[in-house]
Each structure stands twice: as structure tokens, then as C-alpha cells.
Amino acid sequence: MVAVITGASSGIGRATAFEFARKGHDLVLAARFGAGLEEVAIECERLGVRALAVPTDVAQEEEVNALAGRARETFGGFDVWVNNAAVGLFGHFEEIPTEDIRQLMDINLFGYIYGARAAVRQFRAQGFGTLINVSSMVALVGQPFSIPYTISKFAVRGMSISLSQELADEEEIHVCCVLPAVIDTPIFQHAGNYMGKAIKAPDPVIPAKRVARSIYNLTKKPKEQVSVGNMSRMMRFQRLTSPALLFDKYMQKMIAANHFKKKPSRAFQGNLYEPITNWNKVNGGWLPEDAA
Structure with missing residues (x-):
């Protein structure tokens, strides 16, 4: 099995690359940060598989198509495509710069659209394959x-459901959507922030390797949606069973209290436009390094 993984230089993508490598599968790894990506490829090769690092900006369709082309040139194709590359952005909705929203x-x-089209x-053409879109609990x-x-993330979930419907007659082509809760990754260090307060991961936090295992398991037993x-x-x-206004007030207070530190923070674009070259690892430091 050959898997293409975007956003593979850190967080869930990096953990997923290691999970596939430990299971003996060759990899095509994509991210903007070439040096960090190469580190992941080297580590995967130490686990006994072939790993191709392809620096890629997924916001550019031609680069995503070139990524698929490199996979075909090197491995003759691919069996799995994991859409995972994503950035975070915090702030009051009306205060976030429009250009930052557009970049996100x-x-x-x-x-994800470009990746899904390349994968499909x-x-x-080959009659089989599994597309896995990493969305979020927030969807x-x-x-x-x-x-x-x-x-x-709502849009990614909607695309996954609709594409699965469109491909319903293709029995060996699967579209899966993964909906993780709060994960211990560097996304909060990398995120753009206009809240005026530093970001933290709200409890409970779970390790990225749990998401990686869920992604890998979908290649064996595909499901349309997995939390x-x-x-x-x-x-x-709670969302389905609580009165809407009550749930909305709960979310507003819970996120305001638990997702931000008291420490002030300047306006910060994070990794929206350029990769951040530190914190390129699986974990974000919100859990002990050996968390299962």
C-alpha cells in the first residue's frame, strides 16, 4: 500500500506517517516546510519503508497535482490519500482580517478540494482507493x-458526505471523514491569533497517535465518518439534545474560559502564509511525551 499524506511535517500528519511506516507501507509526504518534511521521511525510512518528501503548498492546485504526479512516477500510483494539511485562526469574527480568512x-x-480531485x-483510473479527509469535532x-x-471543517465534512454519495456506484472507492476532538499537536502554537490572549488547548486533550491509528484503521475498514x-x-x-440557545451559551462560556490564557498576546498571523519552523513535531506539549 502507498499512502499520500498532506500536512505531514507536524501534528496529526506526522503521527500518521509514522503509523503507516510502522505497518510497512510506502509513503508520499507533503508539507510546506521542506526541512521538517525531510526529517519525517528519514525517520519513516528508518522503519524500513520508502518515503518520498515532496514540499507542497496545498493552496496551489498545480502543486497538489504535481504531488500526485510524483507519487505515480515513484510508486506507480497510490492507494490512500490523506487530506490533513490545515491551519488555525482565532479571533472575534468581525475583527479577523478578510485576507487571513481567505488564506485559511x-x-x-x-x-482539500484539490487533493480530493487528484485522488479521485x-x-x-485504477478502480480502487481510499480518500481520508481530516475534519474536526467542530464540524x-x-x-x-x-x-x-x-x-x-464543516465544508470538509460536507464534501466528504457528498463525494461519498457521488461515488456510491464505485464499490472499491471509499471516502472517509475523521472528526477528532482536541488533539495534542502544535496547531495552537502555529495558529493565527487576534484574540489578544494566548491560546491553549482546552481539556480533555488526546494524543495525536490516537487519530493516526483511526486514520490507518480506515484503510482496512472504511467508514464514512469516524469521531x-x-x-x-x-x-x-449535547448539541442534538439540548435547547439550541442553552448549548450556544455553554459553548461561548466554555471556549472563552478554557481555550485562552490570561497572558496577553499580540496579533499574530501564525503559519497562514509561511510555515513556522519550530514546533515541527507530533506533540504540542499539552500532554506528557509518552501519552498513549
Whole structure:
């Protein structure tokens, strides 16, 4: 099996690359930060597989198509495509610069669209394949103070459901959507922030390797939608069973109290436009390094 993974230099993507490598599968790894990506490829090769690092900006369709082309040139094709590259952005909705929202959509939404189209072309040609889109718990329940990110994740979930319907007659082509809860990755260090307060990961936090295992398991037993973390399932239940206004007030207060530190923070574009070259690892430091 050959898997293409975007956003592979850190966080969930990096953990997923290691998970596939430990299972003996060759990899095509993509991210903007070439040096960090090469580190991941080297580590995967130490695990006994072939790993091709392809620096890629998923916001550029021609680069995503070139990524698929490199996979074909090197391995003759691919069996799995994991759309994972994404950026975060926090702030009051009306205060976030429009150009930053547009940039986030170019990565989080259009990057997934380009990846999905490249994958589906390959899968139709060969008659099989699995597309895995990493969305988020927020695509089930919403989230204040990170509305652009939430919009993008709702859209990814909608694309996954609709594309699965469109491909319903292709019995060996699968479209899966992963909905993680709060994960211990560097996304909060990398995120753009206009809240005026530093960001933190709200509890409960779960390790990225749990998401990586769920992604890998979908290649063996595909499902249209998988939640990762009890919080994801619990929040969805509360959203469906609670009065809307009561739930909305709860979310507003919970996120305001638990997602931000008291420490002031300057306005920060994060990794919206350029990769951040530190914190390129699996974990974000919100859990012990050996968390299972």
C-alpha cells in the first residue's frame, strides 16, 4: 500500500506517517516546510519503508497535482490519500482580517478540494482507493472565536458526505471523514491569533497517535465518518439534545474560559502564509511525551 499524506511535517500528519511506516507501507509526504518534511521521511525510512518528501503548498492546485504526479512516477500510483494539511485562526469574527480568512480557506478547504480531485482521478483510473479527509469535532457542533476554521471543517465534512454519495456506484472507492476532538499537536502554537490572549488547548486533550491509528484503521475498514475522542461524541450528543440557545451559551462560556490564557498576546498571523519552523513535531506539549 502507498499512502499520500498532506500536512505531514507536524501534528496529526506526522503521527500518521509514522503509523503507516510502522505497518510497512510506502509513503508520499507533503508539507510546506521542506526541512521538517525531510526529517519525517528519514525517520519513516528508518522503519524500513520508502518515503518520498515532496514540499507542497496545498493552496496551489498545480502543486497538489504535481504531488500526485510524483507519487505515480515513484510508486506507480497510490492507494490512500490523506487530506490533513490545515491551519488555525482565532479571533472575534468581525475583527479577523478578510485576507487571513481567505488564506485559511485556500489551505483548509481548497487544499482539500484539490487533493480530493487528484485522488479521485487516480482512484477512478485504477478502480480502487481510499480518500481520508481530516475534519474536526467542530464540524459537528460549531465553535466560537475560531469561526473561519470551523467553516472550513464543516465544508470538509460536507464534501466528504457528498463525494461519498457521488461515488456510491464505485464499490472499491471509499471516502472517509475523521472528526477528532482536541488533539495534542502544535496547531495552537502555529495558529493565527487576534484574540489578544494566548491560546491553549482546552481539556480533555488526546494524543495525536490516537487519530493516526483511526486514520490507518480506515484503510482496512472504511467508514464514512469516524469521531476520535469521547469529547467529540459527547459534544455531538449535547448539541442534538439540548435547547439550541442553552448549548450556544455553554459553548461561548466554555471556549472563552478554557481555550485562552490570561497572558496577553499580540496579533499574530501564525503559519497562514509561511510555515513556522519550530514546533515541527507530533506533540504540542499539552500532554506528557509518552501519552498513549
